[in-house]
Amino acid sequence: MHQFHATIHGKVQGVWFRAWTRDTARELGVTGWVRNLPDGNVETLAQGNPxxxxxxxxxxxxxxxxxxxxxxxxxxxxxDEIIPSFSIRR
Incomplete structure:
Protein backbone atom coordinates (compact mmCIF):
# COMPACT_ATOMS: atom_id res chain seq x y z
CA MET A 1 0.00 0.00 0.00
CA HIS A 2 1.27 3.47 -0.88
CA GLN A 3 1.15 6.12 1.81
CA PHE A 4 2.41 9.57 2.55
CA HIS A 5 2.98 11.44 5.75
CA ALA A 6 2.62 15.23 5.64
CA THR A 7 3.01 18.17 7.97
CA ILE A 8 0.99 21.16 6.80
CA HIS A 9 2.20 24.61 7.86
CA GLY A 10 0.46 27.98 7.86
CA LYS A 11 -2.91 29.07 9.18
CA VAL A 12 -4.29 25.55 9.52
CA GLN A 13 -5.71 25.35 13.04
CA GLY A 14 -9.01 26.91 14.04
CA VAL A 15 -10.18 26.98 10.41
CA TRP A 16 -11.85 23.53 10.16
CA PHE A 17 -8.78 22.06 8.43
CA ARG A 18 -9.04 18.63 10.07
CA ALA A 19 -12.73 18.15 9.24
CA TRP A 20 -12.15 19.40 5.69
CA THR A 21 -9.20 17.00 5.31
CA ARG A 22 -11.27 14.06 6.55
CA ASP A 23 -14.15 14.89 4.21
CA THR A 24 -11.82 15.40 1.23
CA ALA A 25 -10.03 12.11 1.91
CA ARG A 26 -13.30 10.20 2.20
CA GLU A 27 -14.57 11.69 -1.08
CA LEU A 28 -11.39 10.55 -2.83
CA GLY A 29 -11.36 7.11 -1.20
CA VAL A 30 -8.12 7.80 0.70
CA THR A 31 -7.70 6.28 4.17
CA GLY A 32 -5.59 7.42 7.13
CA TRP A 33 -5.82 10.13 9.78
CA VAL A 34 -5.29 13.83 10.50
CA ARG A 35 -4.48 15.66 13.74
CA ASN A 36 -3.44 19.05 15.11
CA LEU A 37 0.10 19.41 16.41
CA PRO A 38 1.06 21.48 19.48
CA ASP A 39 3.17 23.81 17.30
CA GLY A 40 0.13 25.01 15.29
CA ASN A 41 0.68 22.74 12.29
CA VAL A 42 -1.45 19.83 11.10
CA GLU A 43 -0.18 16.28 10.50
CA THR A 44 -1.74 13.66 8.25
CA LEU A 45 -0.99 10.11 7.16
CA ALA A 46 -2.80 9.03 4.01
CA GLN A 47 -2.99 5.71 2.18
CA GLY A 48 -4.23 4.91 -1.31
CA ASN A 49 -3.09 4.50 -4.88
CA PRO A 50 -0.44 6.96 -6.08
CA ASP A 80 1.77 -3.49 4.85
CA GLU A 81 -0.35 -1.88 7.60
CA ILE A 82 -3.76 -1.02 6.16
CA ILE A 83 -5.83 1.75 7.75
CA PRO A 84 -9.52 0.96 7.00
CA SER A 85 -10.96 4.52 7.01
CA PHE A 86 -10.01 8.17 7.44
CA SER A 87 -10.36 9.70 10.91
CA ILE A 88 -9.57 12.75 12.98
CA ARG A 89 -7.16 12.04 15.81
CA ARG A 90 -7.11 14.16 18.93
Whole structure:
Protein backbone atom coordinates (compact mmCIF):
# COMPACT_ATOMS: atom_id res chain seq x y z
CA MET A 1 0.00 0.00 0.00
CA HIS A 2 1.27 3.47 -0.88
CA GLN A 3 1.15 6.12 1.81
CA PHE A 4 2.41 9.57 2.55
CA HIS A 5 2.98 11.44 5.75
CA ALA A 6 2.62 15.23 5.64
CA THR A 7 3.01 18.17 7.97
CA ILE A 8 0.99 21.16 6.80
CA HIS A 9 2.20 24.61 7.86
CA GLY A 10 0.46 27.98 7.86
CA LYS A 11 -2.91 29.07 9.18
CA VAL A 12 -4.29 25.55 9.52
CA GLN A 13 -5.71 25.35 13.04
CA GLY A 14 -9.01 26.91 14.04
CA VAL A 15 -10.18 26.98 10.41
CA TRP A 16 -11.85 23.53 10.16
CA PHE A 17 -8.78 22.06 8.43
CA ARG A 18 -9.04 18.63 10.07
CA ALA A 19 -12.73 18.15 9.24
CA TRP A 20 -12.15 19.40 5.69
CA THR A 21 -9.20 17.00 5.31
CA ARG A 22 -11.27 14.06 6.55
CA ASP A 23 -14.15 14.89 4.21
CA THR A 24 -11.82 15.40 1.23
CA ALA A 25 -10.03 12.11 1.91
CA ARG A 26 -13.30 10.20 2.20
CA GLU A 27 -14.57 11.69 -1.08
CA LEU A 28 -11.39 10.55 -2.83
CA GLY A 29 -11.36 7.11 -1.20
CA VAL A 30 -8.12 7.80 0.70
CA THR A 31 -7.70 6.28 4.17
CA GLY A 32 -5.59 7.42 7.13
CA TRP A 33 -5.82 10.13 9.78
CA VAL A 34 -5.29 13.83 10.50
CA ARG A 35 -4.48 15.66 13.74
CA ASN A 36 -3.44 19.05 15.11
CA LEU A 37 0.10 19.41 16.41
CA PRO A 38 1.06 21.48 19.48
CA ASP A 39 3.17 23.81 17.30
CA GLY A 40 0.13 25.01 15.29
CA ASN A 41 0.68 22.74 12.29
CA VAL A 42 -1.45 19.83 11.10
CA GLU A 43 -0.18 16.28 10.50
CA THR A 44 -1.74 13.66 8.25
CA LEU A 45 -0.99 10.11 7.16
CA ALA A 46 -2.80 9.03 4.01
CA GLN A 47 -2.99 5.71 2.18
CA GLY A 48 -4.23 4.91 -1.31
CA ASN A 49 -3.09 4.50 -4.88
CA PRO A 50 -0.44 6.96 -6.08
CA UNK A 51 -2.83 8.96 -8.29
CA UNK A 52 -5.31 9.50 -5.45
CA UNK A 53 -2.54 10.45 -3.04
CA UNK A 54 -1.20 12.97 -5.54
CA UNK A 55 -4.68 14.53 -5.91
CA UNK A 56 -5.11 14.54 -2.12
CA UNK A 57 -1.78 16.33 -1.67
CA UNK A 58 -2.75 18.98 -4.25
CA UNK A 59 -6.06 19.47 -2.41
CA UNK A 60 -4.19 19.96 0.89
CA UNK A 61 -2.48 23.02 -0.63
CA UNK A 62 -5.93 24.57 -1.13
CA UNK A 63 -7.50 23.59 2.20
CA UNK A 64 -10.78 25.02 3.45
CA UNK A 65 -11.64 28.66 2.67
CA UNK A 66 -10.18 30.19 5.87
CA UNK A 67 -6.90 28.23 5.75
CA UNK A 68 -3.62 29.61 4.37
CA UNK A 69 -1.16 26.81 3.65
CA UNK A 70 2.43 28.07 3.38
CA UNK A 71 4.37 24.80 3.26
CA UNK A 72 3.82 21.04 3.21
CA UNK A 73 6.58 18.60 4.18
CA UNK A 74 5.90 15.10 2.86
CA UNK A 75 7.49 11.69 2.86
CA UNK A 76 6.23 8.78 0.81
CA UNK A 77 6.60 5.10 1.57
CA UNK A 78 5.12 1.64 1.20
CA UNK A 79 3.43 -0.17 4.09
CA ASP A 80 1.77 -3.49 4.85
CA GLU A 81 -0.35 -1.88 7.60
CA ILE A 82 -3.76 -1.02 6.16
CA ILE A 83 -5.83 1.75 7.75
CA PRO A 84 -9.52 0.96 7.00
CA SER A 85 -10.96 4.52 7.01
CA PHE A 86 -10.01 8.17 7.44
CA SER A 87 -10.36 9.70 10.91
CA ILE A 88 -9.57 12.75 12.98
CA ARG A 89 -7.16 12.04 15.81
CA ARG A 90 -7.11 14.16 18.93
Missing amino acids: ELLSKFERDLWEGPPLARVTKINTTQSET
